[in-house]
Amino acid sequence: xxxxxxxxxxxxxxxxxxxxxxxxxxxxxxxxxxxxxxxxxxxxxxxxxxxxxxxxxxxxxxxxxxxxxxxxxxxxxxxxxxxxxxxxxxxxxxxxxxxxxxxxxxxxxxxxxxxxxxxxxxxxxxxxxxxxxxxxxxxxxxxxxxxxxxxxxxxxxxxxxxxxxxxxxxxxxxxxxxxxxxxxxxxxxxxxxxxxxxxxxxxxxxxxxxxx
Numbered sequence: 001x002x003x004x005x006x007x008x009x010x011x012x013x014x015x016x017x018x019x020x021x022x023x024x025x026x027x028x029x030x031x032x033x034x035x036x037x038x039x040x041x042x043x044x045x046x047x048x049x050x051x052x053x054x055x056x057x058x059x060x061x062x063x064x065x066x067x068x069x070x071x072x073x074x075x076x077x078x079x080x081x082x083x084x085x086x087x088x089x090x091x092x093x094x095x096x097x098x099x100x101x102x103x104x105x106x107x108x109x110x111x112x113x114x115x116x117x118x119x120x121x122x123x124x125x126x127x128x129x130x131x132x133x134x135x136x137x138x139x140x141x142x143x144x145x146x147x148x149x150x151x152x153x154x155x156x157x158x159x160x161x162x163x164x165x166x167x168x169x170x171x172x173x174x175x176x177x178x179x180x181x182x183x184x185x186x187x188x189x190x191x192x193x194x195x196x197x198x199x200x201x202x203x204x205x206x207x208x209x210x211x212x
Contacts, residue, residue, distance in 0.1 A: 002026040003188060004067040004105075006052050006096050007074025008045060009036040011157070012111060015181035016073065017043040023185060030063055030074075052092040060099035069107035069188055070100050072136075082128040089129060093136035097143050107194075108145045109184055112137050114153045114172060114199050137197070148187045149197040152180045165203025166210045173201045186211035 003020055005013045008029025017027045021044035029045040030052060031037065037047040050063040052074055064070050076088040093110060100108055116133035140147045153172045160178030183200055187193040190211040203210075 001068045001188065002028065002066060003069050003071060004028045004030065004048075004064040005045070005071045005073055006030045006092065007072065008040050008047065009033070010073050010075070012155075012177045012181050012184075013071075013073040014039065014043045015178050016071065016184055017045040019181050019185040020188075021045070023189070028064070028067060030060075052095055053088050055095070057095050057098035057102060060095055061102035064096075064099055064105055065103040067103070067105050069109065070096060070105050071184060071188070072096050072108070072110040073184075076129075080125075082125050085125065085129045085132045090132040090136045090139075094139055097140060097145065100145060101143070106146045107188070108140060108143070109148045109150065109187055110137065110140055111180065111184065112149050112151045114151045114170070114201075116151055141197075146194045148193045148195075150180065150184055150187065150200055151198060152200040155180065161202065162207055163202070163204050164207055164210050165201050165205060166198040168197070168199060170199040170201050175200055175202045179207065182207045183211060 008031045020027050027045035029040045030050040032051045034049050040047040048063050072093050074092050076084040113133045118134040120130035137149050152175050154174045156174050156176050158176040160176050186207050
């Protein structure tokens with residue numbers, strides 16, 4: 001399988017690239033900054049410079065053409081304001097949806113956030129973030145693509161345990177980025193995850209079993 005990862009220099013994306021390579025998959029990582037190319041190569045992926053926030057879907061389609069699946073692991077990141085939450089966390093995801101359609105890539109996995117909701121109340125930046133993520137999830141679900149929405153709780157840089165808990169409307173907690181990457185990799189290889197939305201927290205279920 002060839003997987004194209006948007007936000008390819010992010011922490012989850014780099015871990016995901018390694019996970020997929022260990023499974024024998026090929027990985028193409030979309031990055032905005034060419035200075036990040038070597039980090040991506042060290043993770044086992046092919047870097048492609050493509051600014052998802054500012055490129056049109058046609059250009060992004062060329063970057064993902066030939067892939068069997070795309071993963072949206074991009075985001076505005078901490079310290080960004082409300083406007084960029086919309087342009088990146090929502091707008092970037094929608095651009096990738098359109099690009100995937102144009103490139104003939106039907107499989108799309110998005111790394112979202114627990115409590116993402118297009119109607120999330122509040123005016124602070126985090127509320128805007130939840131609305132942007134929620135709207136991106138809704139747009140993906142309505143896109144006709146073979147989607148999986150993964151909504152992790154609070155992220156840590158702890159080593160992965162290989163175990164998680166998935167479900168709907170789970171209580172917030174923590175989960176390592178490594179285990180998020182592991183679950184996304186498993187979901188890409190598990191057909192039963194298509195059309196599903198998962199809250200994801202630390203747990204005691206082996207990742208492969210959780211994906212099934």
